[in-house]
Amino acid sequence: MSTPDVLTLRIGSRFLIVTLFPNLVFALLIGALMFAGAPSHRPDWHRLEQRLQDLSVVGVVLLGVSVLAFSVALHPLNYTLVQLMEGYWRGLPFGDQLQRSAEARGNLYRRELRRRGANGADVAALLYWLPPGNNPVRPTMLGNVLFAGEVRAGSRYGYWTEVVWPRLMPLLSDQIRSQLGDARNQLDAAARLASVGLLGVLTTTLLLIQYDVWLLVAVGCYLFAWTSYRSAVAAARRFSQGLAVAFDLHHLALWDALSLDRPADLDVEYETRAELLTRLFRDEHDLEPDERATFKYLPPPPPCPPCP
Incomplete structure (x- = not known):
């Protein structure tokens, strides 16, 4: 499978897991309550069954297209949603x-x-x-886990993770990149389900406020949101651990990719070289001329001899 095919597959699976599925769950819950009679009547299972039987194929298609269009519109907001849950x-x-x-x-x-x-x-x-x-x-707990994991991943070697990570990510092995992508998808999906659960609490409370025992649906939505949030925190820990592994295995590959000589040892990397490289990435004007002179380009490798 070619790289564009893999990328398309990943984007498609992320959209299905992170955005479309949570929106579909919410639409089915609220739609079922409204078909059952809420908010004007006390929900009734027989009314729901009858309305489902009367639902035409065109109605199902229109509902599906509406959920899909709504999901496409909201998909770019997933990052903002996670940031809000981080605090x-x-x-x-x-x-x-x-x-x-x-x-x-x-x-x-x-x-x-x-x-x-x-x-x-x-x-x-x-x-x-x-x-x-x-x-x-x-x-929030989610914000603390993600921030602590991000800081520790690079700081153990002297790097500022948020600055270095975009340059290091393309150098990762396929296995590490796949593991990080899966953990991030799990995190974002759980966070999205938590937000859907909280929105469900508000919506079902408004729909069912008159109908005593039916308010247990809102309680169920709250428990679902709480469980999903805890799952998001657990996924954030897995993602943070994967981020640390990525730095452990590939931080020296960054120097190779830049054709710069590697730090002589861990102490030199931590004390001076990593900080200088991070400052260079952040702003080239942040370095003094003598600091820039410490970066020595390596000569290109000799060409491979021709095959006999």
Whole structure:
């Protein structure tokens, strides 16, 4: 299979898993409740069965096309949705205040864990998935896991992950890239299902507020959203671990791809070379002439001898 075919397959499978399936679940839930009579009548299974029997093929096709068109329109917003679930709320109404307040509580929580010490396994595990050093604690568990994983992946070698990662990603082996893609799809799909569950809580509450026991549907939507969010956090941990593995196995390949001499050892890489390379990627004007002079291009390899 050619590279374009593989890329098309991945984009298609990501769209189906991350966007179309959650939207279809939501449409089927709300459609079933409305077919059963909500909100004007108490939902009734016999009414739902009758409405389904009366539904024409044209109606099914129109419903499917509507869900598909809606999913295509929303697909580019998946990244924004995950960022909101990570706690990047600035720009929203009252978002700045909420984010600062949540970060302040998170920083107090981290200081308390550090005061208790990292000797216990439970405390150490909690601290591991919080941002290291003086990086601010994010408002949500998902945000903390992703940010901690991103920072640690490159910082162990002295790199700033967010700057270096776009250059390193094309150098990954197919196996590592596939594992990272699968983990990211699982993360985004679980996050999308969590958002669908929360939207389902609001929508089903409005539809069923008059019908006592039927409000258990809203409770079920909440439990579904909570479970999906926990799954997103678990997938974020797998993605973070995969990101660390990618740096472990391929960080030196970056120097080879740039035709630059590798760092002599891990200490040199961590203390000087990785930081200089990161600063070069971020802004070439950030380096002094003597710092730029430390990068030595390697001569091209000699041509292979002709085959006999």
